[in-house]
Amino acid sequence: MLVVAALVILAVLLAWPVPRALARATSLRRAPRSALVLWQATAVAAVLAALLAAPAAIPLLVGRQVRLSEHWVVLVVAAAVSGLVAVRLLLSGDRVGRNLRAARRRHRDLVDLLGVAGEGADRHMRVLEHTTPTAYCVPGVRRRVVLTQGTLDRLGPDELSAVLAHERAHLSARHDLIVEFFTVVHEAVPGFLRCDAALREVLLLIEVLADRAAVRRAGPVSTGRAIVAMAGGPKPAGAMAMADSTRVATARIGLLDAEHIAGLPVPVVAAGMYAVSAVLVVAPLALYLAAIAGLTVV
Amino acid sequence: MPTTPRNRLGDLERVVMEELWTTSDAHPEGRTVREVHDAIGVDRGLAYTTLMTVLDRMAKKGLVHRERDGRAWRYTAASTRAELTSETLHHTLSELAGDKRRTALLHFLDESTPEEIDELKAALAALEARRPERAG
Numbered sequence: 001m002l003v004v005a006a007l008v009i010l011a012v013l014l015a016w017p018v019p020r021a022l023a024r025a026t027s028l029r030r031a032p033r034s035a036l037v038l039w040q041a042t043a044v045a046a047v048l049a050a051l052l053a054a055p056a057a058i059p060l061l062v063g064r065q066v067r068l069s070e071h072w073v074v075l076v077v078a079a080a081v082s083g084l085v086a087v088r089l090l091l092s093g094d095r096v097g098r099n100l101r102a103a104r105r106r107h108r109d110l111v112d113l114l115g116v117a118g119e120g121a122d123r124h125m126r127v128l129e130h131t132t133p134t135a136y137c138v139p140g141v142r143r144r145v146v147l148t149q150g151t152l153d154r155l156g157p158d159e160l161s162a163v164l165a166h167e168r169a170h171l172s173a174r175h176d177l178i179v180e181f182f183t184v185v186h187e188a189v190p191g192f193l194r195c196d197a198a199l200r201e202v203l204l205l206i207e208v209l210a211d212r213a214a215v216r217r218a219g220p221v222s223t224g225r226a227i228v229a230m231a232g233g234p235k236p237a238g239a240m241a242m243a244d245s246t247r248v249a250t251a252r253i254g255l256l257d258a259e260h261i262a263g264l265p266v267p268v269v270a271a272g273m274y275a276v277s278a279v280l281v282v283a284p285l286a287l288y289l290a291a292i293a294g295l296t297v298v
Numbered sequence: 299m300p301t302t303p304r305n306r307l308g309d310l311e312r313v314v315m316e317e318l319w320t321t322s323d324a325h326p327e328g329r330t331v332r333e334v335h336d337a338i339g340v341d342r343g344l345a346y347t348t349l350m351t352v353l354d355r356m357a358k359k360g361l362v363h364r365e366r367d368g369r370a371w372r373y374t375a376a377s378t379r380a381e382l383t384s385e386t387l388h389h390t391l392s393e394l395a396g397d398k399r400r401t402a403l404l405h406f407l408d409e410s411t412p413e414e415i416d417e418l419k420a421a422l423a424a425l426e427a428r429r430p431e432r433a434g
Contacts, residue, residue, distance in 0.1 A: 109308070110382070112312070113315060114382060148387070228422050249418055253422055254421055
């Protein structure tokens, strides 16, 4: 039963203290891609550990290695955890998915109604008549990049280039799917365990990744100026915008040319994060396999 | 790009909306399907019933209001172009995260203080100092 208990404990650790600690390690933002993978690994490992807890008990019971009467507490907890997580994931996934798609469809219809379309290669672009510089994309199969006239009027050509590269990076890398995954898991976690800082950190990492694409296209200074020009602007939900609150924008600007984390070169820390990610995902699977193989200590 | 039926319907909605917006001052009471058809439908070779369907859809979507005037319906735009644009840009999804407060939390919509704005400008200045080759 140690395996079953270990899976439950692993699930709780990965749902509660680990995300909180990870959200505080803000220097990891300088390696955004590996940091995002680490977050995904944490979420996947938590879900796996929770879902496999009850199933891990079955071979032990069937093989008569343990007696139900002796270990019923652990079994009840495992069954509750697995059942609860499975149900909450299904409900959350359905609700979040439907709401997200409906909101995007409504938003895209409005943007098509109000905006002027681009030509040829820019046919997915829409320009809205509005003075506040705003830029965002509406992800999905029929994607849109939306700009306001204010953006075109106030940003220079390099800054505009940065903005478009940023939005296109969101679309081509399908960041909307990553956001959806994390939102589903976030909503599935019971309210008292949920970590808002974790979801905020993930959303920031996605913006930092898109900023990287902008830097590759237009350089860090133009990207920084574009971020400042858009800071505090509207950010429609379901879309992914260039705008952010002032505090977050300041953080993003600091990350545009980051090359070291705690004195180590970024690629070294990134490699470490990828390694930890692999270990996290393998852990619940290894525990489950141990249960099946009957290698447990009762 | 080939015009699918869905594209054409979307194009029609835009044209009808433009018509309602541009005539709203002259006709605050609204326009009937017949009047809209005379203004924009004839030139485009649109059937009266097509326009009726489009306006009906738009009413169901909340883009237009309608009131009975004798036997006909009179249609008005539900909001001005500027209002609708502003609403679209500030469109928040309260259903997605459960409540508006949580949505605001997740989408960084908090107000900024003067200190925060100073920090933002300082961050940009520091970046420009580190990267002088691009400061042009």
